Amino acid sequence: MSETEQQPEGGARQALRAPRGTRDVISPEVERWQSVEGATRETFARYGFREMRTPIFEDSVVFEKGTGETSQIVQKETYRFTDLGGHDLTLRPEGTPPVIRAYLEHKLGHSKDVARFYYIGPMFRYERPQKGRYRQFHQIGVEALGSESAALDAEIIDMAMTWLGDLGIESLRLVVNSVGDVDDRPAYMEKLVDAQKVFLGEMSEDSRRRHEVNPLRVFDSKEPEDQPVIEKLPKIIDHLSPQNRAHFDEVCGYLSDWGVGYTIEPRLVRGLDYYRRTVFEISSSALGAQDSLLGGGRYDGLVEQMGGDDVPGVGFAAGLERIVLALPEGAETASLDCYVVTVSRDLMPQAMALMRDLRGRGLRCTADFQDRSMKAQMKAANRSGAPAAVILGPDELSKGVCNLKMMESGEQHEVSLEILATVLAEELHGTGHTG
């Protein structure tokens, strides 16, 4: 706990960097994020979900009650601090508890309709960074509160698969399982713990620890030595109560009817403690060790645990960074319609006026602001990716025209300044450069 100053920092100038585990999302990557976000909003809207934006920090109790005081996330991975007013706050490590907090705070369950929300935003966990894992990462999540219908579970799983498929992500693998609830979980846990005790000597050190902390997670072990043991342990899927078994079969029935490919994975046990009954996970082989793109499940009981009525819920969260990583290569779209080039620097006022006019008509344009030679401006125009260059010189201006040069073909012709915007729009449309 003792803080020792250990930062030589000898040199005069130490480059400033983004904090460990955080990153800057810069063009062209940021355009990929934007396209994912746009497609996400459209897809979710088709299923009746509305966006909810909650604060990125909450009173720490929100996560203690929601995520769980004993969970690893809350115990070891939160960015938790006391603000100047003495409030105990936590940067949100996941999206579900804040949504439920807001649902309760604003009495959104009042109508008894199923409340459907989605969120997109940063989450924070103090972990060792790795491929597809960051300290500030971004999640896209959905929550549906107010129904325990298996149809809802199936719909949400279907939406998740449709969504990721529409984004163009290939090699998706959907696994589903049921982890039971109060009806069958306590009895099963006893059986599981007893069974594990028999094999303790054969289990890895990590799994012996899991046995103490969270016996279910032994199923998650990747240790080779644990695999034979796991095979012999009782599976919760075989110990479900009749009603939970029926619920799970119904979910699977829907998926089968719809042709959604899935695998029942008895070993799937999600990390968060609040999951009940249906759990699912979608992974992609396009990623490394952190191959889980999306995970979710039902969390009946969580709303009550957070101080509300007994409202059932189901949802999922997906990692935006991982989705972007798994995305297929896409063509870059031009971010400019034209680049304005002047023959000499004293024409800058005319160039500025022209650009104001073009922008007013909805066209995207820019120019060189460093008084560089025309050749340099043309190089910049080329680099900018703009499909067209608009050239202004004394000759053109005296005639009230400009030279419109299409960069790809190299063709160039005079166009009256008055109709430039229209002509340009037509040219761009014709060549599919409207991006």
Place this chain on the structure above:
RNA sequence: GUGAGCGUAGCUCAACGGUAGAGCACUAGGUUGUGGUCCUAGCGGUUGGGGGUUCGAAUCCCCUCGCUCACCCCA
């Protein structure tokens, strides 16, 4: 928190004990008003930071910071 690998110009890399180089990129010129090819020239690094060994360190040793991958955990 644990383990392994790696940090040299904007980028990708070379030099592996004798005071740092290439390609690409960038800038300018060849073209007195025109980019993307070509040619020429130029800019650019106290080799992540600190300490040590040595006559001499990018190169060897230690510490530190960071990156990467994996464990863990999870999106």
